[in-house]
Amino acid sequence: MRIGQGCIDFFAELEPSVTVTKQNLADRFRYILRSNTFDVTELERLRREAVPSSGENAAAEDAAPQLAEQTANVDAAVNTPVVVDSDDDGTVAQELELEQMRSTLEEAIVETRSTPLENRPRLPRLALSKWNRAVVRALNPMLVTYLKASRDLCETDSILFGAALAVCRIIGAKISTAGRAAGQSSAIPGWRIRIEERIAKRALISRLICFRSGNTRPRIVRTVRMAFAGANVSLSQPDIMQKLTERIDYLKQRIAAWGKRIRRYTERSTRFNQNRLFQSDQKRPYKTLERPMVSGTGLAPNQADTVAFWRSLWSEPVNHNEGPWTKVVASQCAGITHMDAVIITPDDVAEAVRRAPNWKSPELDGLHHYWLKGFMVCRAVLARHF
Structure with a gap:
């Protein structure tokens, strides 16, 4: 794709704050073609608008107000329940059955309400296509009835x-x-599996000890010969007992070294995860460190003893002996005005959602930011809950 200087100048007029080169425009053009953002008919229409013929120049000026009106109509039709995909020749390709969509929505909401969070299905990532956006826009006004009756954030x-x-x-x-x-992965790291497989050779040590104690069964003898394979050691040698003792001590030392390696790797992995968690949320690492160990042993106190214990602490009046510094602090803070109440508006919710990645890993509820962006009618309800 060859880009001329005229295209650069035209793009600079449309977006003066963005600096592009010929290579940037060519790359964007190839991306649009590869991603199938527009079909062949739409591309042909865009070409005709970009390079009008001599007979169409005069009509283009008259069509400018009409084009602006069409653009406004498209923007206003975001929340319309009817979604129609039509070609330029006027033939309707496909129309969604609103009643069937409403029935599917009702079934999905009833199913979700009766399903625990951990048993919810994993929502897939959707392609950013016209068809998917059209379905989301069609369901958008249908959610108004359900969201108006929502009582709390969990129900929303x-x-x-x-x-x-x-x-x-x-x-x-x-x-x-x-x-x-x-579907959550609980697999053991590969390094731990490999080291534990080596430690599993402890059975070899026990068989060597059995042979040293006088057990000469064929299975034990085969294991001993495998242990000394390639070492040029014969079982009929006079110093075979000394060789066995040295081999057993060597294997015990290797197993102890592998155990220390597992502990060292585990501590390193724990430190790495704590540092990474501290960068994202500084409270959570301290909560995990301060969490008490629950043994589960012993009898739990009954309700009457619990109420009596806390009542003895909170119901008795206490006279605090405040020092003179409290009056100094109170006088210094007397001129501080109270902070205005924080009111979260739907625009605040929309701005927060707009900056969030579409398919970032969700929390326990399994809902991605993509759906909060698509279902725009939920913003006022979320602002009310917050």
Whole structure:
């Protein structure tokens, strides 16, 4: 794709704050073609608008207000329940059955409300296509009825997850039937598996000890010969007992070294995970360190003893002996004005969601930021809950 200077100048007029080169525009053009953002008919229409013929120059000026009006209509149709995909020749290619979509949405919400968080299915990542966006926009106004009746944040989250699940079912996306808890990886690291396989050779030590004690069964003798394979040692040598003792001590030392290596690697992995967790959330590492060990032994106190214990602490009046410094601090803080109450608006929620990555790993609820961006009607409800 060859880009001329005219394209650079035209792009600079449209986006004066963005500096691009010919290579940047060519790369963007190739990306649009590879990602199939526009079909062949749409590309041809864009070409005709970009390079109009001589007979179309005069009509282009008259069509400018109409084009602006069409753009406004498209922006206003974001929340319309009817989604129609039509070609330029006027033939309707496909129309969504709203009643069927509403029924799928109802089933998904009811199913999500009765499912624990850990048993929710794992939502797949959707492609950023026109069809997927159209389905999300079609379900957007249907959620108003459910969100108005939502009482708390948990119920709103359940409704949004059900809507996301309905979108995946309508577009035919593959959904994992197993819960997210079952799909979580609990595999042991490869280095630990390899070291533990080496430590599993402790059975060899026990058989060498049995042979040294006088056990000459064929299975024991075969194991001893395998232990001395390649060492030019014969079982009929007069110093075979000394050789056995040296071999046993050598294997014990290797097993002890492997055990220390596992402990060293585990401590290093723990330090690495704590440092990484501290960079993202400084409270969580301290919470994990301060969490008491729950033994589970002994009888739990009954309700009456518990109430009596805490009542003796909180119900008795206490006279605090405040020092003179408290009055000094109170006088210094007398002129400080109170902070205004923080009111979270739907615009605040929209701005926070806009900056969040679409498919970042979700929390326990399994809801990605993509769905909070698509279901725009939830922003006012989320602001009210927050």
